[in-house]
Amino acid sequence: MHSAEKKHDFEPKVVAFVCTWCTYAGADLAGTSRMQYPPNVRVLKFPCTGRIDPVFILRAFQKGADGVLVSGCHPGDCHYMAGNFHARRRFAAFRVLLGFVGVDLNRLQFSWVSAAEGGKWVEVVTELTERVRAMGPMREFKELEQEEQWSATLTTPELQQAYESI
């Protein structure tokens, strides 16, 4: 029944921040309907898209995500009336800020997936995963994570030696 798994050189890590009322139920529906989608996505459940702080997205990238998906209820369907309307403005602004700092916005996807749209969930996840796979690993944040900045220079052999022994 399972299609033969294709081997890829690079398996991207995709983090999905989803709202519990719509997208999480939608992903659940995709599962119970036995639809296939890439296992690269890690689903994190939140009460509402309004709860998803932009810091979470930043943190996901910093901790090694290659792509981030944020998904919630369609406008007007929010369980808390207006959570996704507020989130929409916040993410619109945050997206611009990330773009201005130089992050490739193709790695960040927002979507509305309702509890009945198991098929759309599969489509969104597959598309993002394949796009990020084609783009390769998210190098910028990982390299930055490794970097150190020294305000002083190692001018003497003693300092150099001390530094190397750390």
Next chain:
Amino acid sequence: MTTINQNCYDSVTEAIRREAAKLLQEQTVAAVVGYVAGRRPGTASPAVAKSAEDAEKLVFSPACVNNLALFLSKAKKGIVPKGKTAIVAKGCDLRALAGLIGESQLNREDLVVIGVACAGVFSAAGERSLPLSDANIAAKCRECTIHTPEGVDVVAGTLPQLPDFDPVEAKELARLEAMTPQERWAFWKEHFSRCIRCMACRQICPFCYCEQCLCDRNRPQAVESSPRPAGNLAWHIVRAMHLAGRCAGCAECERSCPMDIPLNLLNRRMAQELKEQYQYEAGTTPQEKGPLNQYREDDDQSFIK
């Protein structure tokens, strides 16, 4: 080189002293927040005048760079005595005051605003022994739209004829916008890597009045607190995001930065976006809700699948 006439600052000083002395003598206000001359020539520092004698020491000069609205925020409570307060405010400070009133941090009724007809102030690196000119004026003053105060209780001084300045900051913003994401990343990486996390940008900001900053918290730690490039980038993104739709554009963060990181570019970019998208602009009239605290059902969602 275009120099600005110094006399206008003297007339402002005179008007501030007169008004401050009157307010303190009549006991209309408990204190006047203003500037006094610094010990070195060409400097000034913020001061709280509590008596008519103190009021005689108040000045206004191109060295009066600070945004005094800061001292009325919750984060700096205890500096200004309780009761009605008068404040000397330049155009950019007025926007900050309006922002704080809009966020219910201040009551307009508890304030006497002495608006200053401000021709401009020195930049952080500008030579202060020379009169204010094209060479040493702050970048924000080059594009100032609010030289003459609006909605204030008293206007101090009159504005001289001002030359047209080259909008350096707007040009820099346009230059960055034209870059590719990789070039922008390299630009910001270079700048943020220098950050020493002294948090001067936070401490000087009138809008950073949270009792506990998100970035000071551990368990869970949202932003790495040591001055490493990764945490620095996160801090500056978080700072810009938390100020989006609130920032008054006083550029104090950039001025106070010891490492010369062009922080106001981030603020400017956010302000530009919020203006284009939601027609929001920081102004001198308090607005009850900022652009990110409200929504419309037909907001743009072209970026959402």
